[in-house]
Amino acid sequence: MPQQPIDDFYAVIPAGGIGSRLWPLSRAEAPKFLHDLTGSGQTLLRDTWNRLEPLAGPDRIAVVTGRAHRAAVERELPGIPDHNVFLESEPRDSSAAIGLAAAILHRREPDVIIGSFAADHVIRGTRTFEFAVQQAVAVARAGYICTIGIQPTEPSVGFGYIRKDGELDVDGAPEAALVERFVEKPDLETARTYYADRAYLWNAGMFISRADVLLAELAANEPELHAGLLELAEAWDDRERRGPVVDRVWPDLKKIAIDYAVAEPSAEKGRLAVIPGHFDWDDVGDFASLAKLNSHGGKNELAILGSHARVLADASSGIVVSQTERIISLIGVQDIVVVDTADALLVTTSEHAQRVKGVVDALKLTGRGDVL
C-alpha cells in the first residue's frame, strides 16, 4: 500500500459508455458509472476514484466524460479540480478520450506517466490492485506501454484475453511480462484451454504508460487522430481558445478503440508489457454478471439491489434491481432478472442477459428513445 502517491503518476478515468446491456438501469442520462452496482452505497465512479486516490493523489486524477455528465461527475467527485474534468462534446471512442488526456497532461508535465482505468468496473482487493499499478508504473517508466491483465478465475467467454510472452526484467516490477498478442472473446472450449494454460489473462482495458510514449504510438498508427489531439491539447488550457478548437476538431476525430490504435500494434513491436492482476475484477457487462457479483456464491440466491427495494420472494433466485418503491413479488422463478424503474420494466433470465442490447436497439428503432 503506498504511503505516498506516486510522484510522476496521473490517473485518467474515461467515464463514457452507457452500458446498454444493463438497460433499463443504465441509460443515457444515468450511465453505468453513475450507479451503485455493488451495494457499496456509492457509485462505481466514486469507487474508482477512491481506488486511485492513494496512488495518484486527489489533484492528479482526471476524468474524461460527456458534457451531459459534468454535473453528476462533479457531484460524485467533489474533490476533483476543475482543470481535471475533460469534457467531450460527443463520444469518439476510447482512443480519443484517453489520447486527449495524454496530450493535455503531456503539455502540462512532459514526463508524466498516465494510467487509464474505466469508471464502471468493479474491483475488490485494494492491496493487490495497488501492487499491480505500482509495478505497471515502473514498467511504464522503462518506456513500455503496460496493461494489467486479470488472472482468470474461470473459463469466461465474456472477456477478451491477453497472451503473455516472456518475462520482462524491470526493477520494481517482479511480475512484468511482455504481451504476445490480444485475443477476442473466445468460445467456451477455447476459453477452457486458455484457463488451463495460465499464460492468458483477461483484458481489463487498463493501460499505464508515459504520456509521450502513448502519443508516439498513436502518431505512428493513427497520425490524423494524433494531430487532432495535439491541436486540442495545445488550446485546451486557454479558456478562450478551447471552445472554438474543440468545436472544429473534436467531431472529426476517428472513432477507434485504444486496443486497436495503441495496444495491439504496440504488442506486435514487443513494446507492450503486462502485469498480472490477482484482484477480483468484473466489468459488469450484463445482468448475469451483476447477479453473480451480488450473490454470495449460492446457486439459489436472490440478489437485491436498490436502497428502497421491497421484495417478497417465494422459491425464486436471480436478481432484482429496484429503482422504485413498489412491492415486487416473485413466485417460483429461477435465475430471473427483474429490473424495475420508473418508466421501464425488464424481465429476463441470466441466460438471456446478453440479449438486452437487442431490446435497446429495438426501442431506438421504434422511437422510444425517451426510455433509453
Add this chain to the structure above:
Amino acid sequence: MPQQPIDDFYAVIPAGGIGSRLWPLSRAEAPKFLHDLTGSGQTLLRDTWNRLEPLAGPDRIAVVTGRAHRAAVERELPGIPDHNVFLESEPRDSSAAIGLAAAILHRREPDVIIGSFAADHVIRGTRTFEFAVQQAVAVARAGYICTIGIQPTEPSVGFGYIRKDGELDVDGAPEAALVERFVEKPDLETARTYYADRAYLWNAGMFISRADVLLAELAANEPELHAGLLELAEAWDDRERRGPVVDRVWPDLKKIAIDYAVAEPSAEKGRLAVIPGHFDWDDVGDFASLAKLNSHGGKNELAILGSHARVLADASSGIVVSQTERIISLIGVQDIVVVDTADALLVTTSEHAQRVKGVVDALKLTGRGDVL
C-alpha cells in the same frame, strides 16, 4: 335467443370477492369484477349485465355488493334502478348475499324466479347460455332449485364438479337432469375419470329457483340465517327502517356458502336439478386461467392485457397485465406472468399462479395491507 325478457324472472348478480389470486390486479379497491379481463373493453360486471339483460330486462337485474363498490357499480351499470342495488355492510358469504336478494324480491313479487350469476366469470356463447337459462327457469317453475353445470372441455382440477343423476321430465327443459351430488375439486387422476364419464359437470355457481323455494330450503337448513334475512327484507324497502335493521342484523348473519346451505342439502332430497351448459365458461381463478383465456390456443403465445400496455417481447410466452404506461420488456421467459401496477409488481409463472394468494397473506402479515 329470447325476443322478450322472461316475465317472472329476476337476475341477481352477487358482486363480492376480491379475487386474491389475481393480486396485484385485483384488490380490495378494485376487485376482479371491476376489471376487463378479456380485452372486451368493459368490466366483467358489465359483461355479466349485458348477458343477463336480454333474459331479465334492465329493470329486473339486482346487484348485491359491498358499500365500498356502490359508486363503481352504478358507474358500470348506469341503467340499474336504485332499488336493485343491495348493499352489504360487510361480506357475509354467498348464502347471505343471495338469500337477501331472494327475500327482498320475494316480498316484492311472491312468485318471482331468481337466477344468481357471479359478477366475475367469463362466458362465451350467448345463444347457448340463454338456452341453458331458459331451461333452468322452466325447471325452477316446476319447483326445483336448478343449477347450470358446465360440460367439461378438459380434466380440470381447478373446479368443483356436479354429478348428474337421472333425467328430469320438465316441459321446456329437454336437457334437465337431477343432481346426485356435489364433488370438491378433484386430483388429476380423478378429474380424468370425471372427464371420461360425461356425467360430471363443472360447478359454475349458478342457481335458478323460485325465491320461495330457495328461502324454504334455507329455512330448513339454516333457520337463524333465514330468520335474519326475512327481518332484513321486511324492512328493506322502507328507507327509514332499513338502516337500523341492517346495522343490527347483518353483522351476525352466519357466513356460509350457498353450496352448503342450499344446494347440497337440496341435492340429497332429490330437489336439485341441473342443465348442462355447452357454452365456454371460466371463473378466471388465477393468472394461469387468465393467460389461457387471452391466448388464442397457441402454446408459445404472449397474451397482453391493459389498454395502455407497451410490451416489447423477445422469445417469451405467458401473460403481461399492465396497468401502467411503462415499457415492459421480456426476453426469453416462458409461461411467465408479469402483472405491472402502480404500486406493486408480480413476476411468476403459470405453474405457480395458484400461489399468489400466499403472497397476499404474507403482505397482510407484514403490514402491507395498503397494496392489497
